[in-house]
Amino acid sequence: MLLIHCPYCDETLPEPEFAYAGEAHIARPADPMALSDEEWRDFLFIRSNPRGNHFERWRHVNGCGRFFNAVRDTVSDKFAMTYRAGEPRPNLDALKEAAE
Amino acid sequence: MTAQIHSFPRSTAVAVTVLPLEARFSLRLRAASREAAEAALGLPLPDRIGRTSEQGGRRALCLGPDEWRLDVPAAEAAAVAGALEGGIPHALVEVTDREVTFLIEGPGSLDLLAIGIARDVRRLEVGRGARTVFDGVQAVLVREGEERFTLAVWRSYASHVEELLRQGAREIALGL
């Protein structure tokens, strides 16, 4: 059972209060009809699936209800950080330096 | 010599009761509208998740950045339902019947909540609340006193939760 920091509640809370919600920073195109079939396919289905740091979305569904973003290591499962929806993708190198 | 060693403070008394329905609303609005809504409701709306406020028998619990639970006397339900008409973009929805609220009190209340709640309830300060999970069921927990809590769950889950609370209370009373 992981501990997850909700950036809205500003509390670190147990995993049962949260739900995973897929990869982060994949915005719905403003005008989907303007996209080619290939572009739309990529939006729908193509995901990064990295070994290591993964940008992903979680929802504090049994808490404040907010969707937020996280950086999590898919090998160790551990969260490097969480941040609010709409905030820019953090710089991973800076993150690494901060951890060292 | 072979007695079960259990040196921690044992708390055997805990009572579980179901609170009668008053009136409960879910209020949603943006931060920019908060002051206007406070004036219209005659009730401060705390801006930090988990905080409560009370005034004139009305109470607000902040559950999310734009969400409050309002508890008011049944007689004031209609007045509250109409209080925000006009001008303030919001959603105010009565949810009195959606929920069943348990009162859990006694020295064993923390132990009893710990049968189903994964978060550290001891860290919840008196007068604060949180939406959380009790044995897989979403619940809103408020610490009313050191050893007094309310736990609200949706109506259809109430019998499941109540039976577990009573089973847990019996277990705690045994002191094993």
Next chain:
Amino acid sequence: MSQPFRIAGHGRVDHAQPVRFTFDGRTVEGRRGDTVASALLANGIHLMGRSFKYHRPRGVVSAGSEEPNALIGTSRGPGRFEPNTRATMQEVRQGLTAESQNKWPSLSFDVGAINDRLGRFIPAGFYYKTFKWPRSFWDKVYEPFIRQAAGLGKSPTEADPDHYASRHLHCDVLIVGGGPAGLAAALAAGQSGAETVLVDEQAEIGGTLLSEPGVRIEGQGAWDWLAAALAELRTMPNVRLMSRTTAIGYYHQNMVGLCERLTDHLDVLPEGAPRERLWRVRAGQVVLAQGAIEKPLVFDGNDRPGVMLAGAAQTFLHRFGVKVGNRVAVVTSHDSAWHGAFDLAHAGVKVAAIVDVRAEVPRVLTARAEALGIEVLTGHTVTGTTGRLRVATVRVNPVQGGRVGAGRTIACDALLMCGGWTPSLHLFSHTKGSLAWDAEAGAFLPDRKTEECEIAGAGRGLWGVAAALEDGARAGAAAAKAPGRVAGVGTFAVEGDRTGSGVVAKELPTDRDAGLAKAFIDFQNDVTAKDIRLAVREGMRSIEHVKRYTTNGMATDQGKLSNINGLMIAADALGKEAPAVGLTTFRPPYTPTTFGALANLRKGRHFEVTRRTAIDAWAEATGAVFEPVSLWRRAWYFPQAGEDMHKAVARECRAVRTAVGMFDASTLGKIEVMGPDAATFLERMYTNPWAKLQPGRCRYGLLLGEDGFIRDDGVIGRLAADKFHVTTTTGGAARVLNMMEDYLQTEWPDLDVWLTSTTEQWAVVALQGPNARKLLEPLVEGLDLSDDAFPHMAVVECTVAGFPARLFRVSFTGELGFEVNVPARHGRALWEALWQAGQAHGVVPYGTETMHVLRAEKGFIIVGQDTDGTVTPQDAGLGWAIGKAKTDFVGKRSLARPDIVAKGRKQLVGLLTEDPAVVLEEGAQIVADPNQPIPMTMIGHVTSSYWSEALGRSIAMALVEGGRDRMGEVLHIPMPGRTLRAKVTVPNFVDPDGQKLKV
């Protein structure tokens, strides 16, 4: 019984309190504080079980939870049978029934032991080599044979009457293991003020101190010091001590699972007491002080009853006052066994000889042995044992320059062995912490940590009480370190400590044919040194492959005794160093754990939440049969006396089509969509247009995923310009709300609209049938229900039967219909008021089955039954629900994808069987040509199929390739023994023009 091997006044058992239990039907007397193993040994019983594969007779090897041999079934009355209990862990209680396992007909004469004679024909990999083919033999021949032959304990057949508890716990420091290291850690952490929890799997906390009373700590005997330390810890309000509590798993971020055994040791069960409690502990820091486990030595005949670990004999002596034999021999590669031998000699046991494989042994040990009159045989090996059900002799040989000399035989009734110690790092391994081989310690020690933890004492290769205390104090202080806390590191003066060292041995050298030796490594799974070498010869290179090929370490003890010996022999066979071969992975649980503890509260009616509506109790009282629908239980049908399901549903259907039926629709998901942008939001979410829907009107809404496939549907009513009452399917309620929140929060955060779940705020009663208006009219205040004033797809807030209500005119049956929503507390009263009023109009209650039949007669889909996540609106015949003028909605772009617009997609059609009496099976596959060779090309499947009482024949819906171009075509449904024929039709079977709605 006399307990001839009990030493009066010795040990920690209560000699004044006899406890009687039975073992294989024979009454045995032990003492309060005994385990089953110690009580049996006190009575001279070593034979406690038989092995898994060869059914060889086996005795107890250890004194702890690592025991591989002495597995028993325990019972305390109906349903309370527990197989595979370790006799070394089960405390005796009055009336306990214990039985040995893997024996038939009796423990001392077992027919399955013939496998033992055939042993040379059942080598490593035997199962893989033999039970290979043909495939059909698996079900009928191999598996039954293996299961019966194997049978590790009997599964209980009765329901478990016990219940189990669950608890979450949060602390600063969790200490696993209550030996000297754990106690010192608890004292240091406790004194600092940290919230500290100390757990120990034994009945008594103390660990090795319980087995080493001769050590003196701070001028006190070990037991006095232990009592004082426990007393001090008990006075600290910030410290919890938990005995009989096993840490079973170590999970992410310092979450540790504990299983606490509450009643298995009690003579009488307290009324209502849970048997076990599963704790989920979240600790700031974890201290692993689990000590070390003694390794057996590997030699021919090392599994004979009476051959056991030297440390176990020491524990039986000191904790339980039991001598494991009258004349014991010792074989060791480590100093520690010498001390055990001395203790036994002091207690009056004849120690026939100490055989040490090392040529050089510390003089202090040999001198002491000689002073006690014990024969010392350094530089010797053991090459065999004799004795049928108990060891009688041991054969010892000198070893010089690698050559094994002539053997001689020494008589003994117990043989104590010690191959050194393995740090107990199972929990550490659960965290994926890495281990490093320490050549000096001859053991894997903790290396890289992944969690906030400390390892203390023997767990990191520190031997002796002084080192354990000191290291424990250090670990406890380090773990407790936090702002505002001062943790001192205590020092301990220890006298009589027993530090020591040893060598790591593989199989002991022998002068006999090693190929004939039965030198066991994994006792429970009967894996020998020879098997490991064979596995390597046959090409296994990875230790994980060797493990699976030989089953070494795969028994219930997870290789606690066997892993290192197996590794050393595999490494030798591979010509590699131990660290180059590596270790297999330890996984939770640390020791076998009951399903009851793991399920804890989720038992019986609480296995899963059952959601009930406000009307559920009425349905139950009326005799409804229920079906589960997601977490809800819903009334399925309401049988009257003598009716089966078919008859009841047919009657309910007739009543709705000819009079009126009432239905509990409370489980439908409901979402209040409110705010100035409510209509804009729904425009974007649903396929349908909403902007122009007038307040007071409803519309069918269709929700797609972004991939264009149907996700949900439901009627949406507009209550005001800024307020919609959205309904969802029962199963989709939470999913739809989550999806809406996702779009609202992350894609369109600028919209002023909010979503509130009102599923449980409202109880909903549907009235359907030609008499519905007549029934309802008198109960509605101040509202004209006529078709002109309140037409189909209208909604209004009003009063029904005196309750505030939202009244919808909707139909999921094709009949005149209303749905009355009232606050849930009034649901039952509303239902009963309608029931009373309906008596004059022929009202019947109906359940979900009738609802399904009636909607299928109209061709209305059930999302998830007639759709499967790959069905578009066009596929389902719902193209009309798409707002043609809308530029965007969720899923719109996908409806133009090449594969979605391609011809030949499966489309929803009706099917009418040629034989009207035949009701097709839902899920049945459809083919165009029944005469084609198998495997046939399937072109679709039946999604819904019922007996239609209205038509007096069967009806069905199906998804069929190019279905709408096949109208009138006859398709085939191959079923076992026959092929059915059915004609493709439009899926609208009753009142296709919808005349019945316009009344």
